[in-house]
Amino acid sequence: MIRVGLAGLGYWGPNLARNFDDLSDLVWLCDLSTDLLERFGARYPNARTTARFEDLLEDESLQAIVVATPVTTHFDLARQALAAGKHVFVEKPPALSASEADELVALAEEHDLVLLPGHLLLYHPAVAKMKALIDSGELGDIRYLYGNRQNLGQIRIDENALWSLGVHDLSVILHLLGEEPIEVWARGESFIHKGVEDVVFCYLRFPSGVVAHMHLSWLDPHKMRKMTVVGSKKMAVFDDMELERKVTVYDKGTEQRAESYGEWRTRTGDIYIPKIPNDEPLRLECRHFLSLAAGDGDQMTAAREGAVVVRVLEQLQASLERAPV
Ligand SMILES: NC(=O)c1ccc[n+]([C@@H]2O[C@H](COP(=O)([O-])OP(=O)(O)OC[C@H]3O[C@@H](n4cnc5c(N)ncnc54)[C@H](O)[C@@H]3O)[C@@H](O)[C@H]2O)c1
Numbered sequence: 001m002i003r004v005g006l007a008g009l010g011y012w013g014p015n016l017a018r019n020f021d022d023l024s025d026l027v028w029l030c031d032l033s034t035d036l037l038e039r040f041g042a043r044y045p046n047a048r049t050t051a052r053f054e055d056l057l058e059d060e061s062l063q064a065i066v067v068a069t070p071v072t073t074h075f076d077l078a079r080q081a082l083a084a085g086k087h088v089f090v091e092k093p094p095a096l097s098a099s100e101a102d103e104l105v106a107l108a109e110e111h112d113l114v115l116l117p118g119h120l121l122l123y124h125p126a127v128a129k130m131k132a133l134i135d136s137g138e139l140g141d142i143r144y145l146y147g148n149r150q151n152l153g154q155i156r157i158d159e160n161a162l163w164s165l166g167v168h169d170l171s172v173i174l175h176l177l178g179e180e181p182i183e184v185w186a187r188g189e190s191f192i193h194k195g196v197e198d199v200v201f202c203y204l205r206f207p208s209g210v211v212a213h214m215h216l217s218w219l220d221p222h223k224m225r226k227m228t229v230v231g232s233k234k235m236a237v238f239d240d241m242e243l244e245r246k247v248t249v250y251d252k253g254t255e256q257r258a259e260s261y262g263e264w265r266t267r268t269g270d271i272y273i274p275k276i277p278n279d280e281p282l283r284l285e286c287r288h289f290l291s292l293a294a295g296d297g298d299q300m301t302a303a304r305e306g307a308v309v310v311r312v313l314e315q316l317q318a319s320l321e322r323a324p325v
Helices: 013-023 034-043 053-058 071-083 098-111 125-135 161-177 281-293 301-321
Strands: 003-007 025-030 048-050 064-067 087-091 115-118 142-152 183-189 199-205 211-217 219-231 235-239 247-256 264-272
Touching: 003 013, 003 053, 013 025, 013 034, 013 281, 025 034, 025 053, 034 048, 048 053, 053 071, 064 071, 064 281, 071 087, 071 098, 087 098, 087 281, 098 115, 098 301, 115 281, 115 301, 125 161, 125 219, 125 235, 125 247, 142 161, 161 183, 161 199, 161 211, 161 219, 161 301, 183 301, 199 301
Parallel strands: 003 025, 003 064, 025 048, 064 087, 087 115, 142 211
Antiparallel strands: 142 219, 183 199, 199 211, 219 235, 235 247, 247 264
């Protein structure tokens, strides 16, 4: 059993505590709030509680640290944990700049440690299905894809909608396409807190010619968690708000009939719903981290992919800050 310490017991940390308590030896809980330490200390009596992150670093028997603190602290805490020789699971994004993300990857590589950025959706069985549909060629050539991540709330002030929400769709888009964009564009508006965009629209173009769009907002009447992929043969939609229809495949497209002198027409065929396993993505993510920490699998891939996500976020942020024409 890997000995794990968790920092951050706010909104998201308790989900990680539950999983790591089930799957590993959860021996430390760390938060700045004494109320949270009391509450979760009572729930996990085998774990020691502390407000000092250093206690985790100084415990030589501790093998891994999970960081679920606010995004502005990720780089610093992850860096300290790696430097202290601990495997690190850090919530997304692992850092707020590409150079910091690269520094974490280099540190993990140098010390032969796991650095897993918490890109939860990459563990979603529906994303695995979308990837299989693309890679098998069932959808044909991918033409474009777009993500909708909208809701009313959760309003954040330490990161904008691009970094808070876009990080999810971006990690999925990069994973599905397996390439990095050559052109990015973003526009957004801050309505609630000056300088923190509540709504962001992004456009990305890839070397293969595929283009992607993201609509990100915490100021919207709809709760949407959707990714649509349009291929030359079929189209597929991953809708995380659906309970039973997570992925829908549409045999729809366009075709050029030989006898019609090059004229295009639309074609609509069957619509089907593949079976998607009901596994909890966070469970799979925590399991993956523990197996990497135990020495199984490729340790560096996830760390490098996490750094690419940060690099593209940084490019989109630079576009967001540029004056529109
Ligand atoms: N993967 C997902 O789907 C998902 C969902 C929600 C949040 N998150 C991520 O989880 C992280 C935490 O988000 P949240 O919504 O739980 O935030 P939160 O503000 O509710 O909780 C953060 C907690 O960290 C504690 N904290 C702050 N600095 C600390 C430090 N130096 N040492 C120890 N504890 C410290 C705070 O006291 C607070 O209790 C963020 O990075 C967020 O992006 C991920």
